[in-house]
Amino acid sequence: MPGATLQGKIALVTGAANGIGMAVAERFAQEGARVVLADIAGDEARTAAARIGSAAHSVRCDVSDSGEVEAAVAAAVDTFGGLDILVNNAARERAGALAELDERSWRRSLDVNLGGAFHGIRHAAPAMRARGGGAIVNVSSIAAQRAVPGLGAYAAAKAGVEALTRCAAVELRPAGIRVNAIAPGLIRTTGALRSEEALEQAFGTAIDTYLVQRQGRWGLPEEVACVALHLASEESSFTSGLIYVVDNANSAS
Secondary structure (H helix, E strand, O other): OOEEEEEEOEEEEOOOOOHHHHHHHHHHHHHEEEEEEEOHHHHHHHHHHHHHHOOOOEOOOOOOOOOHHHHHHHHHHHHOOOOEEEOOOOOOOOOHHHHHOOOHHHHHHHHHHHHHHHHHHHHHEEEEOOOOOOEEEEEEHHOOOOOOOHHHHHHHHHOOOOHHOOOOHHHHHHHHHEEEEEEEEEEEOOOHHHOOHHHHHOOOOOOHOOOOOHHOOOOOOHHHHHHHHHOOOHHHHOOOOOEEEEEOHHOOO
């Protein structure tokens, strides 16, 4: 139930115009945080922030651009007075066999999925140090830990996010900044539904069949938001460097 778990905290969520990012931003605001919603779809981010209300602010941000991420962090500081929490959620999926994938798509996947997390950590850390510490939550994927044919670029980038999470957790520990990652399974978002055909080709079966056999059902963005809330809050004050899998035993089966 909504409460005051993040009362007084200031958060920046990337890829927040829809899906997991929007669910995280909404839940954080319900728990007392003030939230900056950053997304390359600036108009959609603005609409999402307006729906949340005065506790939210939006910025257009392409996370592959270091300067735009720096500006998003500055927006949190200028608008709300600082930064305590960063959720690196922005992502890009591009289906295609590795031997057939063009170099531009490969680089774009790395720049958004991995580069975005790097830029976020680099620019958020000084702002968090100024507040005495903070929490960073990176969004990875179960694709980082198992082969998903057709999503090689995405999987490689997400594996990099998990390595980045572990290194940052150790490096930023003296500053009181915790760094963890969430690795969701199949979550029912607009992006996932748009990619359904590509996913079926990757899995070699219908999505409904895959879900029944491996995951049971679609996961919900709100279920991932609950985990993000835990990792961003003082409830996980001694947790850092963790890859938290949220897939209803998909990866265990």
